[in-house]
Amino acid sequence: MKYNRAEALRYMGAEKDDAAAGVLADTVYLKLRNEVQARHILKRSSCRVTETGVELDGGVTLQSKDLARHLQGCSQVLLLAATLGSRVDIAVRRLALTSVAEGAAAQAVAAALIESYCDEVQSRAETGGLAQRPRFSPGYGDWALEEQQKLFGMLDCGRKIGLTLTDGMMMAPTKSVTAVIGLAADAVCAWNKCMNCGNINCPFREE
Numbered sequence: 001m002k003y004n005r006a007e008a009l010r011y012m013g014a015e016k017d018d019a020a021a022g023v024l025a026d027t028v029y030l031k032l033r034n035e036v037q038a039r040h041i042l043k044r045s046s047c048r049v050t051e052t053g054v055e056l057d058g059g060v061t062l063q064s065k066d067l068a069r070h071l072q073g074c075s076q077v078l079l080l081a082a083t084l085g086s087r088v089d090i091a092v093r094r095l096a097l098t099s100v101a102e103g104a105a106a107q108a109v110a111a112a113l114i115e116s117y118c119d120e121v122q123s124r125a126e127t128g129g130l131a132q133r134p135r136f137s138p139g140y141g142d143w144a145l146e147e148q149q150k151l152f153g154m155l156d157c158g159r160k161i162g163l164t165l166t167d168g169m170m171m172a173p174t175k176s177v178t179a180v181i182g183l184a185a186d187a188v189c190a191w192n193k194c195m196n197c198g199n200i201n202c203p204f205r206e207e
Contacts, residue, residue, distance in 0.1 A: 001036070001038060001113060001116050001117045001120055002116045002119075002120070003029050003033070003109075003112070003113065003116070004112050004115075004116050005022060005025055005026065005029075007112040007115065007116070008025045008029070008105075008108050008109045008111075008112040009021055009022065009025060009108075010112075011107070011108035011109075011111045011112055012024075012025065012104065012105060012108040021105075024101060024102070024105045025105055025108065025109055027102070027105075028095065028102055028105040028106045028109050029109050029113075031091065031095065031102075031106075032088060032091055032092070032106060032109060032110060032113070035085075035087040035088050035090070035091040036084050036085065036087075036088055036113065037084070037085030037086075037087055037088075038082070038083070038084055038085065038117050039082070039083055039085065039160075039161040039162070040080065040081060040082035040083070040117070040118075040121050040161065041079075041080070041081045041082075041155045041156075041157065041160050041161055042078055042079070042080055042121060042125055043078070043079045043154065043155055044076060044077070044078055044079075044183075045057040045076065045077055045078075045079060045154070046075065046076055047071060047074055047075065047076060047077045047182075049068050049071050049072055049074065050068060051065070051068065052064075052065055052068065053065070053067065053068055054067055054068055054071055054077070054180075056077070056079075056154070057154075058154065060150050060153075060154060062143070062147055062150060062180070063143075063144070063147060064141065064142055064143035064144075064147065065141075065142055066136075066140065066141030066142045066143060067136055067140075067141070067143050067180065070133065070134075070136050070182065071133065071136075071180070071182040073182075073184045073185075073186070074133065074182035074183055074184045075183070075184070076128075076130065076183040077180050077181060077182055077183060078122075078125055078127070078132070078180070078181040078183065079151055079154060079155055079178075079179075079180060079181075080118065080121065080122075080135065080177065080178065080179045080180075080181060081151065081152070081155045081157045081161065081163055081176070081177070081178045082114065082117055082118050082121060082161075082176060082177050082178075083114070083161055083162070083163045083171075083173050083175065083176035083177075084110060084113060084114050084117070084173065084175040084176070085162075085173055086162070086172075086173045088110055088113075088173065088175050089172075089173045089174055089175065091106070092106040092107060092110055092175075110175045111175065113175070114175045114176065114177055115177070118135060118177050118179070122135070122181065125181075127183050128183075130183035130184060130185060131183070131184055131185070131186060132181055132182070132183060133181060133182035133183075133184065134181075135177070135179035135180070135181055136179060136180050136181075136182075137177060137178060137179040137180075138151070138169075138178060145169040146169055148165060148169055148171075148178055149165065149169075151178045151180075152165055152178070155178075157178075163176050
């Protein structure tokens with residue numbers, strides 16, 4: 001998968017032209033890249049948007065007004081679960097034990113890598129000619145983290161990619177993502193071009 005140094009620096013809270021931070025991020029990436037065991041599940045579902053949520057196949061209802069607004073105009077969605085694997089978590093912890101700076105940088109680099117991997121999965125997804133909306137994950141807006149259990153149930157994450165939920169609704173391995181991706185006839189934005197977008201009011205804007 002692509003290593004996006006600029007994205008890693010953003011997660012680190014560093015400027016794009018911060019040479020020292022760039023070297024640190026690159027150094028950590030070289031230590032992490034062989035630990036990545038990226039896996040994902042992508043499942044298509046019909047959807048019906050209501051005022052308070054979204055109804056999916058199998059009678060599953062996702063309760064979130066913000067998600068419903070985000071999916072207005074969509075008749076189908078892609079359900080995504082993706083992870084970098086447990087070895088990345090172990091490597092990040094190991095780096096943090098030897099260097100506080102490398103540990104923090106490793107968290108940022110790993111976060112950038114899982115986002116890059118999700119972008120790649122989306123770019124290869126079969127959508128039947130429909131346009132994709134940006135990913136929307138549990139924890140965004142008013143969509144409660146507890147709702148993540150519904151996605152795990154529909155995707156069978158534990159058996160298929162070894163992704164589990166803790167009692168506190170945190171994912172293990174930690175460098176993982178679950179999300180809903182709306183599919184619609186017309187694109188409302190270029191879902192993977194946030195950095196170049198001029199819509200300063202968009203909730204998905206990265207900068």
